[in-house]
Structure formats: structure tokens, C-alpha cells
Amino acid sequence: MHRIVFAFLTLEQHLRAVVTTPQSYRPDHCPHCGFGCLWGHGCYERKADRSADGDLNPVAVPRFQCASCRRTCSRLPLCICPRRWYAWALQQQVLQLLIAGASLRRTAAIFALGYHTVRRWWRWLSTVHEDFSFHLRSRFASLGRSVGFATFWLACLQLMPLCEAMAWLDHDSVAVP
Numbered sequence: 001m002h003r004i005v006f007a008f009l010t011l012e013q014h015l016r017a018v019v020t021t022p023q024s025y026r027p028d029h030c031p032h033c034g035f036g037c038l039w040g041h042g043c044y045e046r047k048a049d050r051s052a053d054g055d056l057n058p059v060a061v062p063r064f065q066c067a068s069c070r071r072t073c074s075r076l077p078l079c080i081c082p083r084r085w086y087a088w089a090l091q092q093q094v095l096q097l098l099i100a101g102a103s104l105r106r107t108a109a110i111f112a113l114g115y116h117t118v119r120r121w122w123r124w125l126s127t128v129h130e131d132f133s134f135h136l137r138s139r140f141a142s143l144g145r146s147v148g149f150a151t152f153w154l155a156c157l158q159l160m161p162l163c164e165a166m167a168w169l170d171h172d173s174v175a176v177p
Ligand SMILES: [Zn+2]
Pocket: 030, 031, 032, 033, 034, 035, 066, 067, 068, 069, 070, 071
């Protein structure tokens, strides 16, 4: 948890920050033991650029090592989804269209995505809705008035992009994809 830093909405910004301001990724505390001193521990590489040429891949993700327990952790920018290939921004566009009432098939066609991918994201949001909306309502009072699935997510995505909502959930130790 606490994997996502509240910064860097594009891969370009992230890649620049890794080189110029790597300290912006450093966690205050070790996620394993809570110790307050972590060293930079290089980077690992992952795929994150899903553009046609994907020329930003592989993307470096900063890693840190705890000075006390020696375990490592890594930190992601807002633009990279921890466990999904696709960026949050695309997932947000897809989910917004589905919330607006478009069919899975039509949405998949519009974004040139597989039907099963779109269905998986939609089912995911339905499954996590109760849990996620509870945590986000606790943090953002204005969302407390939004009752119901569609109303809640429209209000939430008007307040902040999906990546930021997921970063807050991650901050509250809720598992995000
Ligand atoms: Zn530690």
C-alpha cells in the first residue's frame, strides 16, 4: 500500500521526475515496519506505454530500501496503474461512457478495446463500489450526498480524476488494481 504518489499525470512527467526529482517518490515511512529512513534502491522496469509505438517502454519505477528492515518497496506515479496494463485515464473514459448508459459492445468498439477487457473493468467497478464509495465518502464530504452507483461515480469523477481517487484509496490501504 501507499504505492501511489500524488503526482505525475503523464508518463513523460514521470520519466522526467525519475531523473530530475527522484526524492519526490521517497516514502516518509517504510510500508513494512514503519521506520522513517529509506534509501533510493534503483528502479525496476515495467511496461506502461500502451500507445501504438510504445516507445516510452520500458518505464522505470523507483524502488526504495528500508534502512532498518532492509525490505524494499516501490512507488508509482498517478499515470501508472499498479496491476493493469492500461492507464487510469483510458479506464476512466471507458467507465464514464458505461455509466452514461452505453453498452459494453459499443464502448469496446469506440475505444478499440476487447469486449472482455471492458466487461472486466465494468464488473470490477460494480464489485468494489460499496467499499470504494464508503472510503471516498469518508474522505470527501461532498460525495456523501451522491446516492446510487451512477450518481456517486459521476460526482466523484467530476471532483477528481480516477487516478487520484485510486491514489486516495491506496493511501487508505484499500487494494486497487
Ligand atoms: Zn522497514
